[in-house]
Amino acid sequence: MAKSTAEYICQQCGSSHPKWSGKCLDCGAWNSLVEEHDQSVPKGVKGANKASSIEFVGLDGPNQEQLRKKTTISELDRVTGGGLVPGSVVLVGGDPGIGKSTLLLQAIAGLSKNYKCAYISGEEGVDQVRLRAKRLHVENQPVELATETNIKSIIKSLNGPTPPEIVVIDSIQTMYLDDLDSSPGSVSQVRTCSQELIRLAKKKNIVMILVGHVTKEGAIAGPRVLEHMVDTVLYFEGDRGHQFRILRSVKNRFGPTDEIGVFEMTSLGLQEVSNPSAIFLENRHEDINGSAVFAGIEGTRPVLVEIQSLVAPSPFASPRRNVIGWDSGRLAMIIAVLESRCGMSFAGKDVYLNIAGGLRISEPAADLAVAAALLSSLTAQPIPAQAVLFGEIGLSGEIRSVSQPSLRLKEAEKLGFSQAYIPKLSGKESKGMKSKIEVKEVKTLIDLIHELGIPKLTKTTEAEHAII
Numbered sequence: 001m002a003k004s005t006a007e008y009i010c011q012q013c014g015s016s017h018p019k020w021s022g023k024c025l026d027c028g029a030w031n032s033l034v035e036e037h038d039q040s041v042p043k044g045v046k047g048a049n050k051a052s053s054i055e056f057v058g059l060d061g062p063n064q065e066q067l068r069k070k071t072t073i074s075e076l077d078r079v080t081g082g083g084l085v086p087g088s089v090v091l092v093g094g095d096p097g098i099g100k101s102t103l104l105l106q107a108i109a110g111l112s113k114n115y116k117c118a119y120i121s122g123e124e125g126v127d128q129v130r131l132r133a134k135r136l137h138v139e140n141q142p143v144e145l146a147t148e149t150n151i152k153s154i155i156k157s158l159n160g161p162t163p164p165e166i167v168v169i170d171s172i173q174t175m176y177l178d179d180l181d182s183s184p185g186s187v188s189q190v191r192t193c194s195q196e197l198i199r200l201a202k203k204k205n206i207v208m209i210l211v212g213h214v215t216k217e218g219a220i221a222g223p224r225v226l227e228h229m230v231d232t233v234l235y236f237e238g239d240r241g242h243q244f245r246i247l248r249s250v251k252n253r254f255g256p257t258d259e260i261g262v263f264e265m266t267s268l269g270l271q272e273v274s275n276p277s278a279i280f281l282e283n284r285h286e287d288i289n290g291s292a293v294f295a296g297i298e299g300t301r302p303v304l305v306e307i308q309s310l311v312a313p314s315p316f317a318s319p320r321r322n323v324i325g326w327d328s329g330r331l332a333m334i335i336a337v338l339e340s341r342c343g344m345s346f347a348g349k350d351v352y353l354n355i356a357g358g359l360r361i362s363e364p365a366a367d368l369a370v371a372a373a374l375l376s377s378l379t380a381q382p383i384p385a386q387a388v389l390f391g392e393i394g395l396s397g398e399i400r401s402v403s404q405p406s407l408r409l410k411e412a413e414k415l416g417f418s419q420a421y422i423p424k425l426s427g428k429e430s431k432g433m434k435s436k437i438e439v440k441e442v443k444t445l446i447d448l449i450h451e452l453g454i455p456k457l458t459k460t461t462e463a464e465h466a467i468i
């Protein structure tokens with residue numbers, strides 16, 4: 001029998017110590033030693049010749065693509081990388097009330113046409129789910145519905161000889177294992193219940209879709225415990241005041257992670273939006289100062305969005321900088337570059353920046369459109385309504401090139417735009433460009449200011465321009 005010995009392992013550097021101490025003597029980390037029992041294995045692993053040997057295979061094999069289960073919702077298929085992979089565990093996170101249950105009920109109803117599907121709700125009763133199904137016109141689909149929160153009962157029911165191929169658990173925070181003292185929703189309950197479900201999914205080759213509510217800090221059930229355990233993490237986001245919802249993949253072992261799916265919440269549930277640009281620009285007022293159109297790329301798809309800014313005199317000693325849908329640190333950087341490289345002053349002014357339609361943008365390519373919107377609002381000079389912008393801004397005020405300019409221009413052309421302010425194209429890029437759009441290449445922010453005809457350039461910045 002192997003002898004069990006206690007030792008103290010530093011969780012920072014992994015070194016082992018025979019005694020506990022407050023500080024690791026190897027790496028100097030404080031309070032990092034944790035007692036672990038080592039089942040020390042005697043020299044020469046006994047019984048190795050009894051174990052079965054593993055079978056090696058080549059990297060190339062049967063095509064995984066054929067195994068994927070299509071959901072009949074093409075935006076969802078896009079985000080998952082082409083459908084759900086058998087045996088995988090998908091976590092769908094989002095604020096309460098954003099529409100996770102609605103989306104998954106619609107998805108599972110579509111899937112049930114071809115696969116055996118089950119929907120297990122721990123939040124709503126059977127009648128409530130049925131009512132919702134009726135509202136979504138999916139009540140006749142062969143989905144197996146249950147309401148249960150005891151994880152042991154769920155595992156037992158799914159462990160039979162013909163388990164469902166796809167199971168939705170709504171939500172993981174309501175599930176509990178009665179062996180644990182803590183209440184449902186606590187980190188230990190969520191972690192243990194998920195572990196059990198993941199093990200079952202792998203064993204039975206079930207697609208397990210877990211719904212997780214996002215806590216106020218933005219993490220799913222505590223310190224992102226679940227994100228590490230599952231194969232795919234999708235966030236369903238959006239503003240409850242807007243009808244648009246964005247499904248975004250933040251982790252995907254079987255597909256891309258920067259893809260988004262766009263939906264619209266209607267009285268008949270979630271409708272797919274296959275042309276998001278047209279929707280995001282729908283309510284745009286042309287010839288208003290502070291508005292610029294950014295030609296962005298979300299995953300593989302070009303998306304045009306309106307960037308709005310308002311620069312207003314501040315009544316406060318330290319002016320406000322408010323951002324919705326973009327990175328506030330990046331806004332501060334652009335304001336600093338505009339101030340120090342272009343002589344534009346935002347001192348004593350509140351700055352508000354908003355991405356219209358409730359979209360969140362993370363691309364640095366939006367810098368140029370943000371700068372244009374800020375300049376436009378500051379000087380009360382509208383940006384031409386038929387112009388799109390994209391380009392990354394560097395700290396010296398230079399405009400850097402971004403990926404896929406021709407795809408962005410093509411989308412702008414499709415939507416009727418006729419002008420574009422973009423970074424200088426490389427020889428190869430401009431050769432392949434077949435756009436009817438009038439393209440204005442800008443090398444620096446000062447170039448942009450000249451091109452847009454924005455007044456108030458100081459002499460010093462003209463001089464700096466010569467240096468750049």
Ligand code: TYD
Pocket residue numbers: 094095096097098099100101102103132135136265266267268269270
């Ligand atoms: P729900 O899917 O219950 O959210 P979650 O599971 O993320 O908590 O969505 C609830 C919201 O969606 C609710 O405010 C009502 C709205 N809704 C519609 O607008 N149309 C519909 O057809 C449905 C079913 C819900």
Ligand code: MG
Pocket residue numbers: 097100101102123170
């Ligand atoms: Mg719900």
